[in-house]
Amino acid sequence: MKASDVMSAPVITVRPDTTVRALAALLSERRISGVPVLEGEQLVGIVSEADLLRRRGAGQPPARRARDIMTHEVETVAPGTPVADIAALLEGRGIKRVPVLQEGQVVGIVSRSNLVQALAAQPAPQAPHPEDDDVIRASLLAELERQPWWRPADSNVIVTDGVVHYWGALDYEDQREAARTAAQNIPGVQRVEDHRFPARAPTSAAAEPATQIRRAVERGHSKHGLVDSWHSFSFGNYYDPAHMAYGPLRALNEKCIQAGAGSTTYGQRNVEVITYVLEGAFGHEDSMDNSATVIPGGVQRISAGSGVRRSELSRLESGPTRFLQIWLEPEREGGMPGHEQKHFAAPEKRGRLRLIASPDGRADSLRIDQDACIYAGLFDGAERAELNIEPGRRSYVHVARGRAVVNGHPLGEGDALKSGGGTLAIEGGQEAEVLVLDLP
Numbered sequence: 229m230k231a232s233d234v235m236s237a238p239v240i241t242v243r244p245d246t247t248v249r250a251l252a253a254l255l256s257e258r259r260i261s262g263v264p265v266l267e268g269e270q271l272v273g274i275v276s277e278a279d280l281l282r283r284r285g286a287g288q289p290p291a292r293r294a295r296d297i298m299t300h301e302v303e304t305v306a307p308g309t310p311v312a313d314i315a316a317l318l319e320g321r322g323i324k325r326v327p328v329l330q331e332g333q334v335v336g337i338v339s340r341s342n343l344v345q346a347l348a349a350q351p352a353p354q355a356p357h358p359e360d361d362d363v364i365r366a367s368l369l370a371e372l373e374r375q376p377w378w379r380p381a382d383s384n385v386i387v388t389d390g391v392v393h394y395w396g397a398l399d400y401e402d403q404r405e406a407a408r409t410a411a412q413n414i415p416g417v418q419r420v421e422d423h424r425f426p427a428r429a430p431t432s433a434a435a436e437p438a439t440q441i442r443r444a445v446e447r448g449h450s451k452h453g454l455v456d457s458w459h460s461f462s463f464g465n466y467y468d469p470a471h472m473a474y475g476p477l478r479a480l481n482e483k484c485i486q487a488g489a490g491s492t493t494y495g496q497r498n499v500e501v502i503t504y505v506l507e508g509a510f511g512h513e514d515s516m517d518n519s520a521t522v523i524p525g526g527v528q529r530i531s532a533g534s535g536v537r538r539s540e541l542s543r544l545e546s547g548p549t550r551f552l553q554i555w556l557e558p559e560r561e562g563g564m565p566g567h568e569q570k571h572f573a574a575p576e577k578r579g580r581l582r583l584i585a586s587p588d589g590r591a592d593s594l595r596i597d598q599d600a601c602i603y604a605g606l607f608d609g610a611e612r613a614e615l616n617i618e619p620g621r622r623s624y625v626h627v628a629r630g631r632a633v634v635n636g637h638p639l640g641e642g643d644a645l646k647s648g649g650g651t652l653a654i655e656g657g658q659e660a661e662v663l664v665l666d667l668p
Contacts, residue, residue, distance in 0.1 A: 229388075231314060231328050232307035233365065234346040235336030236384045236396075239327070240467050241266045242275070244295035250470070251275055251294060257469040259397070261339070262325050265298045269333050273298030276324065304329045305338065311346060314338050345395045345423075346386055361387040364416045368392065371410050374495030376478075376532065376555070377403050383424065390418035398424045439635070442471065444642025447482075454489035458482040460626070460644055474646060475622055475667040476598050479555035482628075482642065484548050485510075490541025496532040500556040500596045502585055503528040504604065504663065506628055508549025514538040518567045522551075526571045527584050527604075529594040533563040552628055552663065558597040568594050577604050579611035581654070581664055601666040607632055607657025615664060619649040622667050630660035 241264050242251060254263060255277060262276035279297045304327050305314055317326060318340060328336035365387040372378040372385070383396035392411040398404060404422050411420045448459035448466030459466045460480040461473060478499070490511065503510060503522065510522040514530070515537040522528050530538065542549035570592070576582045581603035589595035596602075605613055608630075617623045625634050626644045633656035634645050654662055 229311045229346060230307065231305050231309045231311070231336065231338050233362070234311060234342045234384075234386055235307075235328050235338045236342060237328075237336035238380055238464070239264060239334050239337045241334065242294050243267070244272065244293065244298070246294045248280065248292060248294075248297065250468075252280055253469050254467070255280070258467070264302070264327050264334055264337065265294050266334065271302060271304070271327060271329065271334050273300050274302045274325075274327070275299070302327060306330065307335065311338075311343060315343055318343075341395075342384065345384065345393065346388070360390065360416055364390065364392070364414055367414050368411055368417075371414065371495075372407070374537075375406070375410070376496050376499040377406060387417075390416055392417055392420045394420070394422040394424050396424050439637075439648075440646040441637060441639070442644040442646070444640065447642065454486035456484045458642065473557075474624055476557040476600060477554070477624060477665060477667055478557055479553070480624075480626060480644070481553045481555075482550070483553060484550045485540070485542040486548055487542055487544045487546050490539060493537050493539040495535060495537045496530075497535040498558060498561045499532045500558050500598055501530040501532065502554040502556070502594070502596065502602060503530075504552040504554070504584075504628070506550045506552065506661070508547060508551075509543040510549050510551050511541040511543040512538065513541075514567065516565055516567055520567075520569055522569060523571075525573055526569065527594060528569045529567070529585065529596060531558065531563065531566040531597055533558070533565040536565040552626070554602070554663075554665070556596065556598045556600060559599065560597060563597060570594055572604065574606060577606045577661075579605070579607065579613065581605040581613050581615050581662075599668045603664040603666070605654065605662050605664070607654055607660045607662060609657065610655075611657055612653065612655040614654075615652045615666070617647075617649045617652060617666055621649050623647050623649075623652055624665040624667060625652065625654070626663045626665075628661040628663055631658040632656060632660035632662055634662075 240258060244265055244267055262274055264271055265273040265275060275294050275298045303321055307328055307330055325337055325339040327334050328338060365385060368385060386393045394407055408420045411417050442460060450457045450464060461471050462468050463479050505522045505524050505526050507524060512520045521543050572582055572584055583591045583593045583601060584604050585594040585596050585602040587599055624646055627639045627641055629641050631640050632654055634654055637645055
């Protein structure tokens with residue numbers, strides 16, 4: 229067995245300017261004892277529980293950021309390093325974890341708990357078949373990564389002699405059965421053992437702050453080839469315990485795809501995906517035989533339901549395609565996959581909030597399987613609009629471009645505002661394009 233067989237991947241990381249308070253919350257929330265520090269994609273340090281407790285001594289400035297307390301000299305291993313060598317390294321250096329580097333990039337992390345998990349997964353009477361286990365694990369991870377409910381940063385998969393072991397955390401108990409089914413569909417799997425514990429229950433609407441501003445510069449960022457993404461909520465490899473799901477809103481990503489680029493085909497299920505195009509030509513193809521091009525003003529809804537495979541690309545010969553992508557949990561799981569697309573011209577949104585998605589498709593809006601409404605508006609100068617959010621519900625306002633004032637709060641491009649029930653007032657626009665989500 230080697231590092232790549234037992235490591236946790238992708239890795240939860242932080243930046244050098246991450247606050248000590250945020251670091252403590254992250255370690256507590258994720259039940260981990262340390263986290264690598266990256267500057268760009270380069271490993272520059274690691275912060276452990278011991279570093280947090282040690283902080284700085286008397287006479288020194290208070291430790292406020294990761295860079296103030298991190299260990300700079302970090303032991304690392306390669307994906308092919310044998311587990312026995314890793315165990316010896318951890319024991320010899322008195323450390324609890326070691327990042328796994330491939331071509332200078334962090335691709336995983338092996339902790340003492342990973343080694344214990346691997347040991348627990350070892351069968352006594354039979355010799356392992358590492359080649360077969362490698363194939364099973366690779367196939368299973370590829371399948372899991374296509375599922376919207378899979379949390380790779382919180383889970384680990386170990387395959388030993390055909391037995392799949394899941395370790396880590398999960399959001400809902402029904403995901404346990406979904407993960408078991410995914411494994412049982414992989415040839416060569418003999419048995420599935422799920423050791424994961426339930427993650428902390430989502431924060432209720434009543435416990436959330438009445439008003440909270442999310443600045444564009446605070447969002448997570450990822451880059452895959454010619455595709456840039458900015459994440460308002462924890463998504464993929466980006467994790468921030470202060471910005472998880474907001475009610476049924478699981479993700480709001482701003483994506484920019486360069487001409488001719490796009491994603492590979494991937495699978496989704498049990499999620500409503502609403503794509504709002506800002507610039508360029510968004511191309512979509514799926515396993516329902518839909519092939520579409522969405523231009524600015526266009527909005528697309530994909531109901532993944534029981535499962536759909538899809539790909540995204542830019543259909544421009546030059547210049548970027550930029551769009552917002554909203555992920556909502558559906559009210560019902562396992563429904564029939566579906567596709568819908570509409571165009572909302574600028575005059576329909578000028579100086580007002582135009583309903584673009586709703587549970588019943590009223591006002592010629594897209595129909596979504598969730599008790600949520602999405603509005604879009606264009607505001608400039610003296611243009612002003614109000615929207616009443618019923619008591620007990622919540623709202624999420626995202627400025628897609630330009631600037632606007634929402635309930636007295638100035639927001640710039642990419643900024644967002646969370647609030648509870650009451651009146652939303654949007655004014656003071658400067659070439660602003662705004663999305664409003666009315667959520668349960």
